[in-house]
Amino acid sequence: MTKVVILKDGILTFVIGPTGPEQRRLANKVMEEALKKARLPFSEIQYIVSTGYGRINVPFSDRQVTEITCHAKGVSYLIPEARTIIDIGGQDSKGIKIDRSGKVLDFVMNDKCAAGSGRFIEVIADTLGISLKEVGELSLQSRHPAKISNICTIWAQQEVAASLAQGVPLSDLLAGIHSSLAERIGRMVSRLKIEKEIVVTGGGGKNRGLLRALSEVLGEKLIVPEEPLITGALGAALIAREMVEGAKRDKMVLKTKERQLEEIEIL
Amino acid sequence: MTEQQKEVKPRKRMTATKAAASIGPLVKEFITETLKARAEGKQKLAYTFIVCHHEEILRAMDVIPIWTENFAGVCGAKRDAERFLQRAESLGLSRSLCTYALCGIGFDQWREELGEMPPDSPWGGMARPDFMISSGQILCDPRSKWYQASQQFMPDVPIYNIDLPYPLFQRDQDHREVWGYYHKYIVKQLRGLVAFVEEQTKKKMDYDRLRELVDLSDRTWNLIDETYRLRKAVPCPMGTGDAMNTMVPICFMMATQKAYDFFVELKKELEEKIARGEGEVENEKYRLMWGGGLPAWYALNDFNYFNSKGASFPVETTYRMVAPLYEMDIPETRDPIEHLAWRWLGYWTFWYDKARKRPGSEPDVERLINWIEEYKIDGIVMHEAFSCRTWHVGLIWQLHQLGKIYKPIPLYVVGKDGKKEVVMKELPSLILESDIIDITSYSEVDTRNKIDAFIETLESYRVNRAY
Amino acid sequence: MKIDEVYSMIENQFNQYGSRARQLRDEGRKVIGYVCSFVPLEMITASGAIPFRVRGNIQEPITLGDTLLETIVCPYYRSCFDLSIKGRYEFLSGLVIPHACDSMVRSYSVWSYSLPYSYFHFVNVPTVCEESSFEFFEEELKNFKRSLERLMGEPIEEEDLLKAIQLYNQNREKIRTLYELRKSDPPLLSGTELMMALTVGSGLPVDESNVWFDRVIKAVKGRNASPLIKGPRILIDGACIDHIELVKLVEELGGNVVADTICNGTRDSFPKTEESGDPIRALSRRYLDKLNCPKTYRANKAGTFEGDIASRFGDIGAYAKEFRVDGAILYVYKYCDPFGFEVPARKAYYEFIHVPMLHLEDTYSAGNLGQLRTRIQAFLEMIGG
C-alpha cells in the first residue's frame, strides 16, 4: 500500500492508498489526495523523503531512505519506550532494534520468500475467499489449530484448500496459518536480542490473530500503534523535517525537486 | 523466546530383528550413564565424534565419550530438535549448516545459560564435558568447527583437534605412493591425543590394555562384516531400517565387549531367520540399496512404508563404517597406535584399487556396482539432507556415473517404428530430499508420493524385463 | 562513483579476464586453473605453467552445474563449476583444488570426471597447525611438485622455486601499496577499482601481474582527487568474493570500501613467504600458518573466549584501526561451513572492538542484489548517524 504523511508540528494529514504495479502513478495520486485533504498547494511542502520497497519510484521525492530507518523514527516518535519493532508488511517482514532516540541499533529482514511475510496470509485469505479484515478474528475462534506442514506459500495454499475440502474447520486452518507465520517471524527476530517494549507495525499490526500467535511465540506482550500502517511514512516525514531544520541551522539551502505532480501511464 | 510445541510423535517403527529392537534402551542407557558419571565426577567425560578410530584410546583411559552427533540424532528422532535449532539460529548460525551441530550448539548455549539442563531435555540431556575431541578430516568441516563454536559458551573446556587426513582418490596415482607420510602424520596426531588425554585425566596410558581393546574392535569389525554379509540372502532377513539401529554399537560402542556380543547375537538371529526362509517383508518383491545419505531420523517410518510395498533394503552405504581387515593390505604392526592409523587408511582406501581397474569408476561408484551385484539390487534410494555436505554432495553425480558405465537391466521398449526392441537400462533410482533432524524440511505427503511413484517404476521394470 | 580514465583503464582489463591466459595457451603455454588461496601458486609458476584463478559469475544463473552438483554446495563454488562445465575455461590444461572446505573436497570427483582437462591435482592441506602438520604438508607439497614435474616433463629446480617465491612476494608488496592508497579519506582508490585490479592480476602470469600493478599504482598516484564522495569507511569480512557487485553496491549507496579480510584480498595478499632457507619448508609455513582461514583450526590458548577471538580475529581489529574503519560487512555464503560456524564469534568480536557490523548471508546470485541493497543502505544510514 502507498502511504503519505504530511507533517507540520504534528501529523497534519495522512492517506493510505492502494498499491500495484504502477507505483509512480500511485505516488502521484496519493500525494494529490493528501494535499487536497490538507488543503495545501504542493509548493507548501518543504521537503519530501520517500521510503519503502518502491522508494525509487516516487518521482517528486527529494531523498530516499530505507523503511528500516523510517520505521525506527516513526515508531519512537509515537511510542518513545519502544526498543524493538516488528514490521510485518506484504513485501517482507523486519525486526528492528532501536535506542530511545529512535536510532537503529540492529535489524534483521526476511524478503526472500513470501512465507515469512504478510503476503503469506494475504494469499491464503484470497484462496479461501475471506477478506483480510476477517482472517484474524476467525482464527481466534479456533479450538484445535491445524498444523500447516508446507513452508512454500503456494503449497501451503493448496494444503489449506485440500484440508478444507476434507472438512477441517476454517478457523483451525487460519489459526494454523497464523502460528506458522508467527513462528517464522519469531525465528527471525530472535536473532536480535529482543528488548521491551515491542511494537508491531505494518499490515500485520492490524491482524489480531497474528498478534496473538506472535505474542505467544515470543512470550511477550506486543504494542500496536493506533495506525500501524503509516509509521514508515511518518518516519520519512520526520526525517524530512529534521533535514529542513538542520539546513536552517547551518544556513544551507536544501535542493528539492520541482513541486509538480504528473500523470504517468505505464500499463 | 518460548519453547516450541513438540511435534506429534510418529507411530513406533517396527523392526525386523530383536537385536534392532533392543537398541533404543541401549542408547538411553549410555546417555544416562554419562549423566550419572557427571554427577559422581569420578570419570572424565569427553564430547566427541564417530568415525575417528580413537574409541580404543578413550576407553583404555576410562574416558566416557559423549557422542554429540548421537544426541542430536536422538533429539531428531524424538522430533524435539526444533527448539535447539532455533536457539542456534538466534545466535546467528545459518540453518544451512549441519543441523546436528546447530542442535548441539543450541543445547550447549542453553545448558550453560541456565547452569542446568534445559527444561525436559530428551533423555535427561547432554552432560557438560570435561574436554572436547574434535577432528579435522577431509571428511566434515563441522567436526572441526562445531566444538570451537560451542566453546564460546564454555571457554574453560579445552579442545583437542585430531587431524586425520587420508589420500583422496586420484585416478593417476596409487595411494600407496603417498600413504607413508599420511601414516606418519596420523600416528603423531593420535599420540598427541594420548598425551592430551593423559594430561586431562592425570593418568598414564596402559598400552597393553590399549592393544587388547584394539584387538577387540578388530575382531568386532570382522564380525560386523560377516554379519552384514548375511543380508545377501533372499529374502533379506534384515533391512536398512534395522541397520539404522544396529549402527549404534558400530558407531558409539566400538572397543567394548558389549558391541562384540551384540553382533554375535545378531549374527545368530539372522542365521536362524535365513534358515527359516524368513525375510524382512512378507513377500519380497524389490531389493533396494540405500545408496547414500544419512536418514531423516524423525521419519524412519518411511522404511516401514517401503516394506509395506514389498521393498526390502539388504544393504546401505551409510554407517557401514567397517570393512573386513583381512581384505585390507595394510602393514602388520604390534604397536596399537600404528595399527589404528593403518586401519584408518585401509578403511578409506578400501575401494581404490577396484575403482582404478574399472574405466570411469570411482570408489563410491565402485562400491555401488559391487553391492548391486552381491546383493541382487533392483533399485537405489538416496537421501539428500540439505544441511550436510559431507555425506550428501556427489550423490547425483554418482548416479549419473553409475548409469554411464553400468547398465545391467535388459528391457523391452517400443522403438520408433512401433516394434518392440531390447535395450539395456540403468537401475532406477530415487533421491529423497529433506534433512537429518530439521523436520521443517520434510513433508510426509511428498515423500510417500515419491515412494509410490518409485514403486510403480520398479513394477514397470519387472513387467518389461526382457530376460 | 566518478568514472575517470583510471577507472576505465582498470575496468577495461577487468572485462577481458581470461583473454591473456587464452592467448598464452595458443602460444603453447600450459595454463593451470585453481580455486581458493590454499593452492601454492609459487609451485605452479616454478614448474613453468601459469596459474589462473577460476572465477564464478554472479550475473549468470547456474544451470548446467546444477545437473551434477547438489544445490547444497557453496553457491560461489557451484557457479565456478557451472562456468567450467559450460566451457568458459576451455583454455585450461588442468585444475588444482585444495582441501579448504567440504564443498571442494566432496565435489572433487565430480569436477575431475566431468571436465575435459588432462591434469587434476588435490592438495591436502592439514586442518590443524602443529609441528607434525608442517612436516606432513611439506611432504604433500613435494607430492604436488612431483605431479607438476610429471605434467611439465621437467624437474622443478630449487632456484626456480626461490625465484617464484620472490616474484610472488613482490606481487604481494605491490598489492600492499594499493591498499595504502585507500588510507586517505575519502580513499584515492575505490574498493570497486581495487577488486577489479586484483582480479585482473590473478588472471595474469605473476611477472605480468607485477607490471600491471605498477601501472595501476602509478595511475592512481597520479590522481588529484578520490573517485568517491566521503562516506562511512567500510571493511568487508568474508571468504572469497570474486565478484565486484557487493563492493560496488556499498559504494553506490555512499559507503567507502577501504579494507577487507577476504581470500582474494588481504587474507592471501598480505602474508609473505620466507625467502631464506628451504623453499618447500617456507611455503608450508606460509600457506598453513600465515593464511588466516577459519578452515585451519587454531587452539584456544588463552582459555577465555575473549582471548580466543582476539587471537583468531586479531587481523580484523588491526585493519579496522589501520584503515580507520567505521563499519564492517560480514558477507557469508549460504552453506559455507568454515565461515558459517564463526558468525556468532565474529559478531562478538566486532562488539568487542566497537565496530558496527552487518551480517549478510548471500546465495551468489544477481537476483539477491535487490535484497542486499536495502540492508546495506539501512546499515549505512545506521552508522552514518
Add this chain to the structure above:
Amino acid sequence: MKEERRIYLGIDIGSYSSKGVCLNHHDSLASFDCLSRGDFKATAEKIKEELLLRSERRESEISWTVATGFGAQLVPYAKEIKTDILCLAKGVASIFPFVRTVVDIGDLYTKIVRIDGRGGIHNFLLSGKCAGGSGRILLVMAKVLQIQVEEIGELSLRSKKRVDFHTGCAVFSESEAISRIAEGEKKEDLLAGLHRALAAQIYSLMERVGIEKEIALVGGGARDVGLVQAFQEVSGYEVVVPPQPHMVAALGAALLARENDSRGQGSK
C-alpha cells in the same frame, strides 16, 4: 454388462485445474476440464457428470475409475488411486510411443518422467522444495500484468529484447515483475525473460535424470508456446507437444482404468 457398454474414467484433480477422460473398450468418448476451485469433491462430481453427459452414458456403465493428481484422495467414486507420474507415462506413451522423456509443467511442480513406449517408467524427478520452478509463476505473472494466462505465450514471442528475470519465490516474482515494469520494461520482454529462466530451471532438472530423445512437453505449462520455444532454445532439443497437453495425465488414468478392469483387479 457387455464389454462395449462398459466405460472407464480417468480423473486428474490438479491444484489449479481438474481434468477427466472417458473411454470405452477401444476409443475415447469424452473429455472435460475445469478449474479446481478449492472443493475437490464437488469438482470431481462435476467432472463425472459432464463426462457422462458428453459421452451420453449412464453412471451404472462406469466399470472402473482411476483418480490421480493432487486431490486424488478426494474423488469419492474412484476405484483406484495412481500417482500422476505413472498416469503421465501411460498417457504420453499412448499418444507418442517414441517419446522417452516427459516433462510435465504443472501448477505446483515440474515433473520429469523417463519412460519406454509401453507406459513403463524408467526414472523420474520432481522439482524442489517450493513452487519456484513450477508453472504457477505463469499464473502469477498473468495476474500482475493484467492479462489472460492464455495470452502469455503469444505475447512473449513478440519480444525484441529479453529482460533477465531471476525466478525465486513464485509469489515474490510478482514484486520483481512490478519493479521491472516500474523501470519501464515491456510486458513481452519481461515474459520472454521469465520463460527463459523457467526453461533453464526445467532443463537442469531434466539433466539430473538424464535426457533421452524424444522429449514431450505436457501439462498446463506446455500450452504456453513461449515457454515451449524458450525450452527448445535453452535445451537445444526439439520437443513434441500433444494437442491437449494438460489432459495427458487424465488420459493415462483412464487407460489404466481400462487395463486394470480387464486384469480384474480388486478395488481399493
